Amino acid sequence: MSRKVILSGIQPTNTPHLGNYLGAIKNWVHMQEEYDCILFVADLHAITIRQEAAKLRAQTKETYALLMAMGIDVQKSILFVQSHNPKHSELAWVLSCFTQFGELSRMTQFKDKSAKSEENMNAGLFTYPVLQAADILIYNADLVPVGADQKQHLELSRNVAVRFNNAYSPTFTVPEPYIPKSVGKIMSLTEPTKKMSKSDENPNACISVLDSRDVIIKKFKRAVTDSGSEIIYREGDDSKAGINNLISIYCAVTGKDLPTLESEFAGKGYGDFKVAVGEAVADLFEPIQTEYARLISDKTYLDSCMKTSAEKAMRISAKTLSKVYRKVGFYPL
Numbered sequence: 460m461s462r463k464v465i466l467s468g469i470q471p472t473n474t475p476h477l478g479n480y481l482g483a484i485k486n487w488v489h490m491q492e493e494y495d496c497i498l499f500v501a502d503l504h505a506i507t508i509r510q511e512a513a514k515l516r517a518q519t520k521e522t523y524a525l526l527m528a529m530g531i532d533v534q535k536s537i538l539f540v541q542s543h544n545p546k547h548s549e550l551a552w553v554l555s556c557f558t559q560f561g562e563l564s565r566m567t568q569f570k571d572k573s574a575k576s577e578e579n580m581n582a583g584l585f586t587y588p589v590l591q592a593a594d595i596l597i598y599n600a601d602l603v604p605v606g607a608d609q610k611q612h613l614e615l616s617r618n619v620a621v622r623f624n625n626a627y628s629p630t631f632t633v634p635e636p637y638i639p640k641s642v643g644k645i646m647s648l649t650e651p652t653k654k655m656s657k658s659d660e661n662p663n664a665c666i667s668v669l670d671s672r673d674v675i676i677k678k679f680k681r682a683v684t685d686s687g688s689e690i691i692y693r694e695g696d697d698s699k700a701g702i703n704n705l706i707s708i709y710c711a712v713t714g715k716d717l718p719t720l721e722s723e724f725a726g727k728g729y730g731d732f733k734v735a736v737g738e739a740v741a742d743l744f745e746p747i748q749t750e751y752a753r754l755i756s757d758k759t760y761l762d763s764c765m766k767t768s769a770e771k772a773m774r775i776s777a778k779t780l781s782k783v784y785r786k787v788g789f790y791p792l
């Protein structure tokens with residue numbers, strides 16, 4: 460039996476952060492052993508927010524190298540840059556004709572982002588989830604490992620797939636989201652009821668994978684918590700959002716479970732715990748940073764990996780696209 464297909468992507472809008480790593484990338488790395496993984500740097504999605512061209516180019520290469528440094532193995536997985544495969548955009552047009560205006564209007568990410576960029580409320584921001592559906596459906600992905608913030612986009616992809624399949628005949632695999640339970644949403648360190656985000660204006664809110672050890676520990680020391688002192692996880696208690704987030708991070712990074720953590724820190728205060736979380740995260744990122752420094756200086760190697768992977772991606776997606784063109788009735792040449 461052929462292996463299941465995993466697909467996921469990340470935008471090169473800034474250096475990946477701890478939330479990207481724990482919510483998504485860490486799973487991609489593990490899943491490579493069991494599944495056929497197709498992963499990409501979503502540069503087409505990135506331009507829904509105005510980007511500086513030179514910076515976008517540099518960050519695309521940086522994100523690609525970081526994914527490799529984190530453990531994505533181009534011998535096992537397909538790791539490419541989205542704009543290197545034009546088939547996504549071609550399928551997105553067809554799928555946009557199978558997506559309702561009302562559905563897109565309900566996307567919370569659209570509402571959030573358009574509220575933040577009133578001066579640039581472009582159509583791409585609105586149709587973004589259609590392109591995301593094309594990314595997924597063009598490879599007939601079975602599973603999509605993402606953080607909890609992408610759940611609504613995944614539901615839309617499923618609806619579009621079902622709608623197209625019903626209109627013609629089974630064409631697309633209906634994808635399942637794969638969202639890690641405890642770390643599906645890593646929160647901001649300064650406003651723990653908001654998700655950790657690359658675009659946060661407060662640099663202390665977010666831990667970048669390339670932050671130095673000192674910076675990481677400093678940011679955790681400053682993390683917003685409450686006036687309590689016990690290191691105990693209290694599910695669903697918003698007043699404990701800060702400490703709950705730090706506990707989730709510590710457990711995810713060290714692999715320890717809650718009872719082990721709670722007994723390890725019994726009698727200790729938030730101050731000690733914050734330093735321990737910072738050290739654990741710095742230890743996690745150190746080898747990634749060393750490998751990244753080696754890879755980023757080797758443009759020839761990175762370019763050749765991008766090219767081989769884009770070609771593989773294109774071969775798979777061309778098949779799906781020609782099937783779709785045939786079904787909708789486009790006249791073949």
Ligand code: TYM
Nearest residue numbers: 467468469470478479482483501605606643644645654655
């Ligand atoms: P992006 O670039 O915002 O984030 C990449 C991945 O990281 C996850 N993530 C988080 N997980 C936990 N806690 C957080 N604070 C956190 N912030 C981000 C995201 O859920 C995501 O899995 N639209 C996507 C990129 C994309 C995509 C796709 C994903 C484009 N096409 C097709 C899957 C399938 C995005 O903007 O991710």
